[in-house]
Amino acid sequence: MQEPPCTVGITCFNAIDTIARAVESCLVQDWPHLEIVVVDDCSTDGSWDVLEELASRDDRIRVIRHEVNKGYPAALNTIVSHAQGEFVAFFDDDDDNVPDRLRAQVERIEAYERGTGAQLVFCYSNRAVVHGGETKPHHIAKAIGRVPREPSGPMVADFILGIDADPGYTWGRFGSCTLMVRRSTLDAVGPFDETFRRSAEWDMAIRGAQMGAHFIAVDRPLITQHKTATADKAGTIPLRYALKLRDKHRDYLKARGLYRASRLIAHSNFHGNGQRKWRARGFRALAYLTAPKLIGGFLARRKAARTR
Numbered sequence: 459m460q461e462p463p464c465t466v467g468i469t470c471f472n473a474i475d476t477i478a479r480a481v482e483s484c485l486v487q488d489w490p491h492l493e494i495v496v497v498d499d500c501s502t503d504g505s506w507d508v509l510e511e512l513a514s515r516d517d518r519i520r521v522i523r524h525e526v527n528k529g530y531p532a533a534l535n536t537i538v539s540h541a542q543g544e545f546v547a548f549f550d551d552d553d554d555n556v557p558d559r560l561r562a563q564v565e566r567i568e569a570y571e572r573g574t575g576a577q578l579v580f581c582y583s584n585r586a587v588v589h590g591g592e593t594k595p596h597h598i599a600k601a602i603g604r605v606p607r608e609p610s611g612p613m614v615a616d617f618i619l620g621i622d623a624d625p626g627y628t629w630g631r632f633g634s635c636t637l638m639v640r641r642s643t644l645d646a647v648g649p650f651d652e653t654f655r656r657s658a659e660w661d662m663a664i665r666g667a668q669m670g671a672h673f674i675a676v677d678r679p680l681i682t683q684h685k686t687a688t689a690d691k692a693g694t695i696p697l698r699y700a701l702k703l704r705d706k707h708r709d710y711l712k713a714r715g716l717y718r719a720s721r722l723i724a725h726s727n728f729h730g731n732g733q734r735k736w737r738a739r740g741f742r743a744l745a746y747l748t749a750p751k752l753i754g755g756f757l758a759r760r761k762a763a764r765t766r
Contacts (some may be wrong), residue, residue, distance in 0.1 A: 462543070463542065463543040464489055464493075464543045465546045466493070466547050466548075466549055466560070467549070468495070468549045469550075470551045471500075471527070471533075471551070474504045476552035477496075477509065477551050477552075478508055480550065483555040483557075484549060488557050489561055495522065495537050495540050496513075497524065497536045497537055498523045499528060499529070499533045500526055500527040506521075528652065530655065530658065531649075531654055531655070541641055543641065545564055546639055546640075548636075548638075550683070553635055553684060566581055566674060566676050567640070576671075578643050580639055580672070581675060582601040582602060582603070582632060582636040583604075584598055585631075585635070585636055585681040585682070586599075586681070587599050599630075599631045601631050602628065602674075603672070603673045603675050605677055608672060608673060609624070611667060617629055618660050618664055618703075619703070619711065620720055621714070621720055632659060633683075635683060637659065643671070647666045647669060654699055661706065668710070696731070700728065704717065704721050719748045722742070726738045729741065
């Protein structure tokens with residue numbers, strides 16, 4: 459069977475120290491039909507000069523520069539608009555990818571489609587997470603749908619919005635840095651929402667879920683993710699976009715009587731991630747007072763979290 463063409467997309471912003479490594483992890487992929495599209499989002503640190511030099515050495519690399527900084531989801535949309543592959547995989551500008559990442563994800567998608575007849579499939583993978591300047595992984599972040607039963611449809615939107623998680627399915631992490639999809643799936647679901655400087659991939663997943671998409675993953679770490687502090691993760695920015703996500707999908711949540719509760723859960727998650735346990739518990743208690751039916755979903759999510 460002939461391997462279908464793949465596009466690897468990398469967004470780059472002020473990544474002069476890591477962008478060459480990221481591009482190299484594309485060049486060593488063991489996939490014969492490959493193009494690499496790198497979008498520089500108006501870097502100011504010399505990253506563009508590095509990219510031009512890399513592109514001059516290998517005709518598989520195309521580099522595109524935004525004249526103004528538009529943000530991560532806009533850079534992703536530029537990649538998609540230039541992608542010529544049947545499959546599109548996104549790599550981060552500071553991560554390492556194993557040489558068979560593309561092969562593993564294409565094979566996973568095609569096998570799942572043959573077995574289920576699914577039309578819209580989002581495929582992720584586990585990832586090894588490295589903190590700061592460490593060399594050894596801190597932990598393995600396990601992906602959604604890495605083993606059966608893989609979730610699909612609105613239940614995935616409910617999971618992202620914090621209102622339900624059926625324990626009969628395999629839950630776990632999302633993340634554009636591990637994502638591969640068919641180009642036709644991206645066309646069907648629509649572009650990344652460029653008003654989301656954070657959480658744009660969650661919004662796309664919610665929209666896909668509401669269209670019946672399936673969420674699967676390769677059950678091994680195909681990516682080493684280097685976690686670093688950046689301005690878009692600082693302070694209350696993650697909470698602001700978590701609330702914005704709820705506001706965008708307000709009608710969906712209100713139809714379930716869970717809009718206020720979902721916003722309170724966003725506050726609880728934010729404080730929990732910041733190790734402010736009592737605040738996290740307080741907001742979660744308020745969510746349950748607002749919508750007692752969420753208690754069952756919370757217990758299911760705790761059970762799912764222990765398997766991540």
